[in-house]
Amino acid sequence: MEICPSNALPVRIGDKWTAWVVRLLEHGPRRFTELRKDMGRVTPKVLTETLRAMERDGMLTRTEFDEIPPRVEYELTELGHSLRALLDHTCAWTRENLPLIEAARRANDEADHARTA
């Protein structure tokens, strides 16, 4: 259920969950509970915060339907969709370079251990 390896490293778009939301909405609107289920462990509080921030910035729209049980749909705006290309570049870069970063980390860790020992 990984959206992109970018979650593991120093390159990030927006805050922790924004990119994930963009990915989940890129093929059409979805509702709160669907998003919640499809994202790793997000608490409703944090998901609400993320969605409200994105709405405020014009990345998505929030639509309430007068139904029982309640239904609320989140849908990317054009601005939100425009993030996809950027996200693609980021993911591509990460897929190419994450191994190098991890190798560098391992090498530096070893050097540190050698110095400490």
Add this chain to the structure above:
Amino acid sequence: MEICPSNALPVRIGDKWTAWVVRLLEHGPRRFTELRKDMGRVTPKVLTETLRAMERDGMLTRTEFDEIPPRVEYELTELGHSLRALLDHTCAWTRENLPLIEAARRANDEADHARTA
């Protein structure tokens, strides 16, 4: 002395100063004090942290010269240089879309005020 408008909004590469360092190093190695002067208000502590993290991830190298006064040069590795393209995309996206984001924020703020009043 702005590197890219990305500092003002929810799209960011790495932590607060990483992109800036990449920009300052893209045309060759520089030393600690030079970086410090050219970046907005960075404290030495935070700059050290940023540089150490980037070094650990293989983005740049740190070279000490045995001179008086001390000289230390930071230089991008190939991995560090590969960030430039990503940075360019991010800056381009931001330049194109920041006005839209700001417009959305203003619109939402007005709506909030109207509701509160």
Add this chain to the structure above:
DNA sequence: ATACACGGTTACCGCAACGAAACCGGGGGC
């Protein structure tokens, strides 16, 4: 003796992000 240059380190602190757990209201089903 004092000050300055370089490249930092150390101790402390505030804020925002993130998370865990409980709770809410309006309805429906058993």
Add this chain to the structure above:
DNA sequence: GCCCCCGGTTTCGTTGCGGTAACCGTGTAT
């Protein structure tokens, strides 16, 4: 009466990023 659904809210606590201010060692210049 009880629990479930949905879409949240509320409270509390933790973590981590970033910032402030002071200090450090080594050497050189005045």
